[in-house]
Amino acid sequence: MIEIESITKHYNGTAVVDDVSLVVEPRTIAAVVGTSGSGKTTLLRMINRLVEPTSGAIRLDGEDNRSLPGYELRRRIGYVIQGYGLFPHRTVAANIATVPMLLGWDKARIDARVAELLTLFQLDAATFGPRYPHELSGGQQQRVGVARALAAEPNVLLMDEPFGALDPVIRTKAQDDLLAIQKRFGTTIILVTHDMEEAIHLGDKIAVMESGKVEQYATPAEILAKPANHFVEALIGTGDRPFRLLSLSEVGAIAEPGPAEGKALPATATQRDALAELLWSGRRALPITAADGSLVGRVTFEQLVKRAARPAA
Amino acid sequence: MSGLRGAGEVVGGTISTSPNHADMTAAEHSEQVPRKERSLRLGLDKLGVAIALIVAYAVLVSPFTTFRANRIVPGAPETIINSLPGWAGAVLLGVIAVASLIALVKGPALSRLAAGFVVLAALAILIGISAAHLTPPGNNYARVSPASGFWLLVFAFGLLVADAFARLELAPLARIIVLLVTAAAIGLLLGSGAWDGLSIMKEYASRADTFWAEAGKHVTLALGSLAAAVLVGIPLGVTCHRVPALKAAVLNVLNIIQTIPSIALFGILIAPLSWLAAHVPAAAAIGIRGIGTTPAFVALFLYSLLPVVANTVVGLAGVPREANDAARGVGMTERQRLFGVEFPLALPVILTGIRIVLVQNIGLATIAALIGGGGFGVFVFQGIGQTAMDLVLLGAVPTVAMAFAAAVILDAIVELSARRGRAA
Numbered sequence: 001m002i003e004i005e006s007i008t009k010h011y012n013g014t015a016v017v018d019d020v021s022l023v024v025e026p027r028t029i030a031a032v033v034g035t036s037g038s039g040k041t042t043l044l045r046m047i048n049r050l051v052e053p054t055s056g057a058i059r060l061d062g063e064d065n066r067s068l069p070g071y072e073l074r075r076r077i078g079y080v081i082q083g084y085g086l087f088p089h090r091t092v093a094a095n096i097a098t099v100p101m102l103l104g105w106d107k108a109r110i111d112a113r114v115a116e117l118l119t120l121f122q123l124d125a126a127t128f129g130p131r132y133p134h135e136l137s138g139g140q141q142q143r144v145g146v147a148r149a150l151a152a153e154p155n156v157l158l159m160d161e162p163f164g165a166l167d168p169v170i171r172t173k174a175q176d177d178l179l180a181i182q183k184r185f186g187t188t189i190i191l192v193t194h195d196m197e198e199a200i201h202l203g204d205k206i207a208v209m210e211s212g213k214v215e216q217y218a219t220p221a222e223i224l225a226k227p228a229n230h231f232v233e234a235l236i237g238t239g240d241r242p243f244r245l246l247s248l249s250e251v252g253a254i255a256e257p258g259p260a261e262g263k264a265l266p267a268t269a270t271q272r273d274a275l276a277e278l279l280w281s282g283r284r285a286l287p288i289t290a291a292d293g294s295l296v297g298r299v300t301f302e303q304l305v306k307r308a309a310r311p312a313a
Numbered sequence: 314m315s316g317l318r319g320a321g322e323v324v325g326g327t328i329s330t331s332p333n334h335a336d337m338t339a340a341e342h343s344e345q346v347p348r349k350e351r352s353l354r355l356g357l358d359k360l361g362v363a364i365a366l367i368v369a370y371a372v373l374v375s376p377f378t379t380f381r382a383n384r385i386v387p388g389a390p391e392t393i394i395n396s397l398p399g400w401a402g403a404v405l406l407g408v409i410a411v412a413s414l415i416a417l418v419k420g421p422a423l424s425r426l427a428a429g430f431v432v433l434a435a436l437a438i439l440i441g442i443s444a445a446h447l448t449p450p451g452n453n454y455a456r457v458s459p460a461s462g463f464w465l466l467v468f469a470f471g472l473l474v475a476d477a478f479a480r481l482e483l484a485p486l487a488r489i490i491v492l493l494v495t496a497a498a499i500g501l502l503l504g505s506g507a508w509d510g511l512s513i514m515k516e517y518a519s520r521a522d523t524f525w526a527e528a529g530k531h532v533t534l535a536l537g538s539l540a541a542a543v544l545v546g547i548p549l550g551v552t553c554h555r556v557p558a559l560k561a562a563v564l565n566v567l568n569i570i571q572t573i574p575s576i577a578l579f580g581i582l583i584a585p586l587s588w589l590a591a592h593v594p595a596a597a598a599i600g601i602r603g604i605g606t607t608p609a610f611v612a613l614f615l616y617s618l619l620p621v622v623a624n625t626v627v628g629l630a631g632v633p634r635e636a637n638d639a640a641r642g643v644g645m646t647e648r649q650r651l652f653g654v655e656f657p658l659a660l661p662v663i664l665t666g667i668r669i670v671l672v673q674n675i676g677l678a679t680i681a682a683l684i685g686g687g688g689f690g691v692f693v694f695q696g697i698g699q700t701a702m703d704l705v706l707l708g709a710v711p712t713v714a715m716a717f718a719a720a721v722i723l724d725a726i727v728e729l730s731a732r733r734g735r736a737a
Contacts, residue, residue, distance in 0.1 A: 048642065050638075050641055050642060071644045071645065071646050072644065073644070074641070074642060074643060074644035075643065075644030076644075079639070079642035079643060081635060081638055081639060081642065082635075083635040084635065084639070085633075085635035085636050085637075085638055085639025085640075085642070086636075086639070087636055087639070087640070087654055087658075088633070088636065088658065089654075089657045089658055098643050099643050099644065102643070102644055102645065102649070148643070149643075
């Protein structure tokens with residue numbers, strides 16, 4: 001659990017982060033969204049004390065983050081930045097081993113952990129371990145960056161625009177990989193992004209920041225249904241609102257008995273995917289299948305349209 | 314890809330900035346370069362034209378050797394034909410003609426390299442023979458020395474060899490091996506006595522013991538002041554990088570020192586060093602004096618500081634911001650970040666500064682002789698005093714050779730250190 005309590009940061013008398021309080025529940029992802037200059041990165045960097053707050057306190061699992069020297073605190077918190085910051089003079093394996101080395105793990109344990117993480121991120125340990133970062137593609141570098149952050153099994157992972165430099169296809173894949181890894185390790189993640197789509201896709205809760213203040217901190221559904229003010233509404237984008245709402249739930253949740261023709265969708269697909277498929281194929285309903293391929297039911301156009309409407313206040 | 318591959322490559326080739334594709338290993342990449350060479354069309358090589366012009370001037374206009382009845386009278390210039398026995402002159406002219414043709418026409422770098430080396434080897438051996446040929450038997454006063462034509466030929470074909478090496482893009486270790494082999498060949502020629510008839514070797518013969526003592530002083534001055542500059546300059550550079558306010562002040566002061574002429578700097582140093590020697594017994598005990606080795610050492614040290622400090626600052630500033638941010642973010646202490654991330658990434662630039670200093674110091678150490686500091690400068694200034702150019706050469710040639718060898722070795726080290734840290 002991460003508790004941020006009335007945290008404020010002044011630079012030359014201007015508040016960059018202004019009296020922000022948030023609680024991130026354990027094993028969840030909190031996405032911090034805002035325009036550039038909104039203070040979201042500064043907020044993130046105060047959690048691992050790369051920036052020291054002017055006032056306020058931050059507690060990790062109940063413990064004040066000032067109870068340790070900064071560098072020891074940071075070894076216990078994973079950190080991923082835009083551009084990944086891989087050390088160009090160290091191999092992929094040595095990059096991933098950075099924090100375990102700093103913590104003084106023995107060599108066998110480090111080697112095993114590096115191999116485990118490379119495999120987890122679908123990189124062959126024997127091939128990629130000895131390579132240098134400049135020999136990797138952008139997507140591979142991003143995965144190594146996340147692997148390095150997770151190497152010492154931190155409870156908390158801080159991510160600053162981790163997908164910002166990736167092209168859209170690889171970005172979607174990397175986001176799904178992150179969700180899978182978060183479920184597997186139960187890591188608490190705070191992710192800074194300027195992309196509302198990404199925040200809705202990844203966040204269990206979303207904090208919308210502007211001018212150093214948190215305008216709204218709520219679940220994606222609530223943010224979409226009841227934006228706190230015009231700024232939040234503008235950030236969501238009114239044209240995309242119904243589709244973003246649909247993207248939050250899976251089709252399996254609304255499958256009903258009945259006949260449907262044509263290509264089926266898996267139950268885990270989002271309702272937005274289902275609507276898109278219906279619109280594109282000109283159908284009124286489509287079959288839904290479970291993971292084993294068996295028929296679960298169908299989803300109709302009318303159902304989806306109803307679900308896309310603004311929820312009652 | 315046609316005519317422009319020439320002199321420009323001398324610079325480009327030694328730094329090797331070839332970009333590596335993500336999925337291409339370094340070995341695969343280096344194989345690609347020679348392939349391009351094969352597609353060259355037949356045509357004139359620009360550098361080759363320049364070399365041929367120099368060679369033509371050297372052979373047709375300049376004297377090959379100078380003959381003097383004794384070491385200080387003006388000499389008589391001799392052409393290649395007059396300097397050498399008939400067969401040797403013909404061989405040398407033939408070799409030069411063929412090699413010039415190879416240099417003139419575009420062709421594989423390896424054959425250009427071979428042509429250059431053959432001429433240089435022929436020149437090295439035949440200049441010794443010309444000494445024996447020109448010196449009357451039993452005459453110990455006559456002096457035969459290489460003249461401008463000889464030096465121009467060495468320069469022209471040295472250029473050809475350097476250019477061919479750059480085009481071959483040899484690995485750093487291979488370049489060092491070539492240097493060692495060349496040094497061994499020169500050592501062999503020196504040891505065999507093939508050059509003993511040359512004036513410069515006659516000067517050496519009468520000063521063999523002081524030569525090696527001065528060589529030792531020269532190396533000590535150059536390397537010792539470099540070591541001191543590295544020990545002081547790198548921490549100073551790190552401090553300047555950390556404290557921006559200090560940076561401008563320190564670099565400006567070092568810049569001003571760099572502009573003081575060396576003789577003036579010696580003069581400036583006499584007063585404080587004499588005072589130190591007179592008032593601090595410990596200083597006098599370790600040999601500090603107003604003139605001699607100490608001011609020479611201090612001056613070289615001061616001149617060395619600017620390149621070391623400036624390159625340390627530039628190298629550290631060039632470390633990617635993300636790498637520094639990540640280093641802090643993963644929990645490195647300031648010291649761990651400095652030694653684990655900043656220094657390794659700044660190393661190629663810092664080493665480049667050290668290379669500049671070493672080559673500069675080897676040359677500058679000659680000046681130390683002016684104030685009794687010793688070194689090869691002793692022969693240079695004695696030679697100037699006696700108008701004995703051979704004696705000047707005895708001091709100058711080893712200095713140039715040492716500076717050249719130091720440049721080749723440090724270039725190789727810089728390239729080796731840059732190879733791993735190269736960002737995409």
